[in-house]
Amino acid sequence: MGIVTETMVAADAREETRARIEQAALDLFTAQGFEAVTIDEVADAAGISRRTFFRHCGTKADAVWGQFDGHVVRLEGMLAAAAADQPVLASVYAAYVEVNDYAPADLPMLRQRMRLILTEPALLAHSQVRYADVDRVVAAHVARRTGVAPDALVPRLVATSTRAAATTAFELWLADGRITLGTALHQAFDELAAGFPSLRLPG
Amino acid sequence: MGIVTETMVAADAREETRARIEQAALDLFTAQGFEAVTIDEVADAAGISRRTFFRHCGTKADAVWGQFDGHVVRLEGMLAAAAADQPVLASVYAAYVEVNDYAPADLPMLRQRMRLILTEPALLAHSQVRYADVDRVVAAHVARRTGVAPDALVPRLVATSTRAAATTAFELWLADGRITLGTALHQAFDELAAGFPSLRLPG
DNA sequence: ACCGTAGGTGACACCCAGTGCCACCGGCAA
């Protein structure tokens, strides 16, 4: 029991330190640009050494991405818990909406993160690596539900295109201050799931 | 006239040097892995200096990506030349198929490139930056044809999801030695354009 | 034939991200 408590405390302290570093990094990156800020400057701002920065954040990009792993795990859990009678596409849809249902207090920092990720080339590049994890999880879910291999066309395609829809929704939300993230996700998924109905309207 | 000829010759020689460097890089990366090979080794293999490598290829990743800019330009041209009475999605579909219609002689090198790009994390990351250019071109086309802003939902979504379909087709083609790249593209696009009909078959 | 120029090249110095290693310091248990 004592061990558990101590472990939790240590983990919390570690989280807190990491959060402090990330906040310092986000502020500096936002103010001066991702490439223009060196790790030394971030470390100085966070009151730690350069070496400690890397121990906590791994890479410069990870300082912006933060605990994205947790998102993937949560998404995986939601997909696993999806009702079996729900259409596959609907379950992916719902999981994406739910995993991106942020508390209002978290939205400003999310905006800050996403603006950097979608603006800075180095971070945009890094996103592909993160997305690959998401795609694997979604493709595995689709494969399980449809009884085909995870690396077959449909599971892969559903994974990549739904994720494309989600990122598009993020871009829209970021560019347009009025639209809700949930609304943007719904619009994008509805459009995708129906085969782009709004393109057929004029013709 | 003389100037034009000289310029062309110089450009050709430059292309040739670049092609030689790229081939040396591809071979080394394929044999030993992207990260395990240093620029010095590539430069040595190509018979040039480290500095000259960067002058010709820009970055390590660009040595693998090669003349991708040309692809984007060609895609843009095809979209611009698409028949006005053709459905928008069909024009994007056709352009993607056409721009990826490689000569049989080019297929081995394409396989080599794509295997690296889809396998090596650093190259996968870089792909997002290249894809962004493609997406911009496609989104602009869709926006022009539908009369909405290029950064609106539908143009962006069409761009990202069709590109997702194309990359999925590439993955399939790479993993399965029997399927044609064109066939894979057709399958992916048909599935996407119809709103994933094969998911609806069982239900 | 001579000279000036421009482009390609190589060598060098530098910046910065990322890693391995070691030494230190704090707390905690025996």
Add this chain to the structure above:
DNA sequence: TTGCCGGTGGCACTGGGTGTCACCTACGGT
């Protein structure tokens, strides 16, 4: 007190990428 252990900082090193300078070569003009 002693020994251990996790976090930390310092240091050195690798490797990608860039700026700068000197050189050399090929070409055009005189």
